[in-house]
Amino acid sequence: MRIERTELADVVVLVPEPFRDERGLFTRTFDAAEFDAHLGVDGAAASFVQDSQSRSRRGVIRGMHGRGGRGEAKLVRCAHGAVHDVLVDIRPGSPTFGAQQAFRLDDADFHHLYVPPGFLHGFQALTEVADVCYRIDRPHDPAEDLGVAYDDPDLAIGWPLPVGVVSARDAQAGSWSRLLATLGSSH
Template identity: 40%
Template sequence: MFFTETKLKGAFIIDLDRKADERGFFARAFCQNEFRAHGLNLVIAQANVALNAKRGTLRGMHFQYPPAAESKLVRCTRGAILDIIVDLRPESPTYLEHISIELNEDNMTALYVPERFAHGFQALRDSTDTSYQMGEFYTPSAEDGLRHDDPRLGLKWPLPVSVMSPKDRAFRPLREYEDEVKRRMSLAVAAA
């Protein structure tokens, strides 16, 4: 695997090291030792898949507060998505900055999302599948989210939103609860 750290410290783009022959190719998609060598301690608590039937479907921007903050390893296995993450670590010099990357069935690139980041994506094609390996169990009492269209974040989605869950549409603008996010995402809480 090839690990490229993004401008958001701890967030990595992971490309496959393909070993090709007449059969096609083989590549390792996850190795605990290689992750540890890059300072990443992803212990997989859950593995999730999502089918996005319609182009323009948007999921996000989701996160969980400590002590249930979750890391994620996200890959698109069919179709294509624009994946966006937002740094919610109040002590970080990149607090509220984001990156976006296209993940698709052709590049087979993965995005490693550290704990204390918001994550969301938009399907760029019909019948798009994503796979997530989660570093923490789903904890409803710790979940929250950011509005996908919050002007404070400046996220750029390539398509009009065709489908979105009522829960995701109901997320509040960050200005209404930023103090709570900062307090609950602080290093002191994360270390507890």
């Protein structure tokens, strides 16, 4: 497994190296020792306490979600299908504060995205069915939920497909400027 840096500070992509033969393939989807070695924190992998999965239809957008307080770290992968995954750095003081980056996660390359605390996260399903798996380091606390509308003009996220279904929560999410005020940022 390789670990690649991204344009966003502290975000990495874990790149498995599947073994393929006439039977199909086998791949390791996570290696705690390699993950910890890359982060330089012994036991970081063990901090993941919850695994969740979503299933979405083509065009569905989920996001842009974040977490206040200590935030949450997550490891995200697409187990079936493909998604256009987007991150926005919301860490005041970060060298990439306000920057966004998109990633393709799919069931062909098996890339995993490590999202440290302090990011908005969302994705759009690119295939008829897309299953996204999340490994999260803290139990969910709805009181810490943060959100910015997927179509906020200040973020201007370039979703690749026409927008399909969006939850009521995501459709009513706040604006980037309101989140900045909440964070107490001068950006």
